[in-house]
Amino acid sequence: MTEKADLTSIDVTAVLDRAAAGGRITPQEALVLYRDAPLHALGAAADAVRRRKYAGTEHIATYIIERNINYTNVCVTACKFCAFYAAPKDKDKGWTRDLDDILRRCAETVELGGTQIMFQGGHHPDYGVEYYEKHFAAIKKEFPQLVIHSLGASEVEHMARISGVSVEEAITRIHAAGLDSFAGAGAELLPERPRKAIAPLKESGERWLEIMEIAHRLGVESTSTMLMGTGETNAERIEHLRMIREVQDRTGGFRAFIPYTYQPENNHLKGRTQATLFEYLRMIAIARLFLDNVQHIQGSWLTTGKEVGQLSLHYGADDLGSIMLEENVVSSAGARHRSNRMEIIDLIRKAGRVPAQRSTTYEHLVVHDDPANDPVDERVMSHISSTAIEGGTAHPELKLLASN
Numbered sequence: 001m002t003e004k005a006d007l008t009s010i011d012v013t014a015v016l017d018r019a020a021a022g023g024r025i026t027p028q029e030a031l032v033l034y035r036d037a038p039l040h041a042l043g044a045a046a047d048a049v050r051r052r053k054y055a056g057t058e059h060i061a062t063y064i065i066e067r068n069i070n071y072t073n074v075c076v077t078a079c080k081f082c083a084f085y086a087a088p089k090d091k092d093k094g095w096t097r098d099l100d101d102i103l104r105r106c107a108e109t110v111e112l113g114g115t116q117i118m119f120q121g122g123h124h125p126d127y128g129v130e131y132y133e134k135h136f137a138a139i140k141k142e143f144p145q146l147v148i149h150s151l152g153a154s155e156v157e158h159m160a161r162i163s164g165v166s167v168e169e170a171i172t173r174i175h176a177a178g179l180d181s182f183a184g185a186g187a188e189l190l191p192e193r194p195r196k197a198i199a200p201l202k203e204s205g206e207r208w209l210e211i212m213e214i215a216h217r218l219g220v221e222s223t224s225t226m227l228m229g230t231g232e233t234n235a236e237r238i239e240h241l242r243m244i245r246e247v248q249d250r251t252g253g254f255r256a257f258i259p260y261t262y263q264p265e266n267n268h269l270k271g272r273t274q275a276t277l278f279e280y281l282r283m284i285a286i287a288r289l290f291l292d293n294v295q296h297i298q299g300s301w302l303t304t305g306k307e308v309g310q311l312s313l314h315y316g317a318d319d320l321g322s323i324m325l326e327e328n329v330v331s332s333a334g335a336r337h338r339s340n341r342m343e344i345i346d347l348i349r350k351a352g353r354v355p356a357q358r359s360t361t362y363e364h365l366v367v368h369d370d371p372a373n374d375p376v377d378e379r380v381m382s383h384i385s386s387t388a389i390e391g392g393t394a395h396p397e398l399k400l401l402a403s404n
Helices: 012-020 027-036 039-053 099-111 129-142 153-163 167-177 192-198 205-217 234-251 277-290 306-312 341-350 396-403
Strands: 060-070 116-120 147-152 181-185 222-228 254-261 319-324 354-358 364-367
Touching: 012 027, 012 039, 012 277, 027 234, 027 277, 039 277, 060 099, 060 341, 060 364, 099 116, 099 129, 116 129, 116 181, 129 147, 129 153, 129 167, 147 153, 153 167, 153 181, 153 205, 167 205, 205 222, 205 234, 222 234, 222 277, 234 254, 234 277, 254 277, 277 306, 306 341, 319 341, 341 354
Parallel strands: 060 116, 060 319, 060 354, 116 147, 147 181, 181 222, 222 254
Antiparallel strands: 354 364
16 A cells, blocks of 8 residues: 555545444555544544443553563664664673563562563574573562563564574463563564664564464464654555554454654664654554554553653543553663653543553553542652653643644
8 A cells, every 4th residue: 555546535524434433444544544634533533432442441541560671682683773772792782681680670560569571672692482481480480470571573583593493382482481472572663665674684574463473373462563753654654554453353362552653862763753743643543443453552651751641542542551660772762751650640530531550461450540549659650771851841742732
């Protein structure tokens, strides 16, 4: 699908009404809505779909407490957008955490009320399936209550190659060792042109999806993601959604879709423009309308800011993701947004929703339906390693949005 295709015959209002009523829309129709539908009408349609999907609990928006433990920054894929990795020969910049350090971080996560860890890092040239088996088994032995929602198709492809085994065997073994589900890591952009431009050494988008489909068949569910703003076209964004929806029709294994925005600092991807606030909100909305077979849409306040995350709850999102006790990857590229549990609860409540802490599989663990009983445990703060602090000035696009 290309943006040059003749889409003038598509009636925006009619398609928007059909989508809001729950009808499936085509990729061509999605592209027209994404480009041309009035912003507030697009958001209202997406919110109508959300309300119907969660009838009875539509007043609730969720969050999770987790820690992203980066086990190494040594990586052979050298993605152009990444400011986190170190080349294998860079002994000054490269590092790996030992198992004791990882277990200490898991212990702190449990102490701070976290329920999930994301175990992510580089594609280390020496780390095969055995490395992950050892670490996941150790984590599960010490902290069986922690959900290991970690890695992604790219890491699986890499570890299988290092160990000389099939992807099926790699997934089966790390799942048996303790992996509960895969994150959407490594999806970036699935269509061929933008993927080759930003991550030429990674597997193709089709292969990424094939590995996820194998995982789903083996009983390991996952999330799906999209990296916005690296020079892709609108049509390529919609193609990314189409590729996900097609696999989801077959497997049902994607629990959520999470778009996030490219961060431009300290990397090798030059001359690129970040996705705007409006583009991001439109993507949240079109994802809710187009991905009719994906249950959850997550707003990414980490890369767009808390105010935009709050707005996403009015554009089809039902979840604000995690209070991250640690995060290093997007922070390395310039993400400066920080939050703690009290702030997220307040953001959700001021968006007109009832906050609820959720599990990895989206069960409600604690519903904060009475403000008088809100948690006041200030230990659950952001421990993101960067020292940059988000400024207090509202994003200029928010002021424009408010005036529209």
